[in-house]
Amino acid sequence: MTSQAAPPESPPASVPEPRKRRLPAGTLYRGREGMWSWVLHRITGTAIFFFLLVHILDTSLIRISPEAYDAVIGTYKTPIMGLGEVALVAAIGLHALNGLRIICIDMFSWGPKAQRVMFWVAIGLWIVLLIGFVPRHLMHVFGGE
């Protein structure tokens, strides 16, 4: 038996540890226009729902007391709410145009084939409508009339 001062040079011949990686759970599914239009439809739909909930509540105040109604509506006349209105109109516009696209997909035989074109047409129309609305609206909000 010999005693060695230095440890053996080669590491033990065992199976190397797997090269594990720290990554988030699974990869995000890479859907195309159809999937992202659905995601946008969901988000805008939920947002519009909450708007309508508040809107029905504040409008119903007029049955209780016109003064309370005026007070509540008065608090909406701020620049932040003005920007919120841009977001609201954008959400409703996208939801409406994509909704028409979904109706075409479900109701017409040519719908499913044309879905991708229809998505970009909807986005195009949406941008055109917003170009018409946003500058005018922001002039009202920040113009100080």
Next chain:
Amino acid sequence: MAGAATLEAVDNTPKAEAPIQAFTVTLIIRRFDPEKDAEPYWQDFDVELYATDRVLDALHKIKWEQDGSLTFRRSCAHGICGSDAMRINGRNRLACKTLIKDLDISKPIYVEAIKGLPLEKDLIVDMEPFFASYREIQPFLIASDKPKDGKERIQSVAQRERFDDTTKCILCAACTSSCPVFWTDGQYFGPAAIVNAHRFIFDSRDEAASVRLDILNDKEGVWRCRTTFNCTEACPRGIEVTKAIAEVKAAVLRGKPDIPKK
């Protein structure tokens, strides 16, 4: 010498048998061994591959040369049996039909099991919920009478054409496991079951269309489809899945499928 000159001239032409260039591709595979791991984890492998290889060849090289414990299903390896559907770079594909040259190999290739079905091991999921939905839509010909004048149930070319697209299904589950509705609601029949229902609903020889339309008019039936078109894009057979689902929706509304009379 004249002979040498000729040889030199020949040398300048491209060689027919030039060595095919191999390159190193990194695959990052989502591994899970239920006996050892609490959670799935990512593991990377470097593999020498040719542009003409498929992702399945890469998995074979890993299993045969680097790590025999890598687990995946495959049978025919030629896009017919539907065993090796998996998520490759975030999209459902058959490993045997995905060529390396069609992927961006400057980046690693991510391979993981299909989503929405219980993970068993590495790239294998439990397909039973998927096949249970398939069985539920009665995927077989239902006819009460014997065929007239001979052995066949006669069908016109137009009638056969009506459901041709949905006969191509190989039950690989690439569509069903690409569906966001199915991920969150495993009760949904899923695209594959609806495609196979479509195949019989729109068959002029079949008599049980109304039964299947009833089954698919369920809360978890065709109405859960949100037309994300992930299924159509995932289908390795090029079936227009979302279109087939839309046709079943229309048939439910109308009460009967529109099949050509002749």
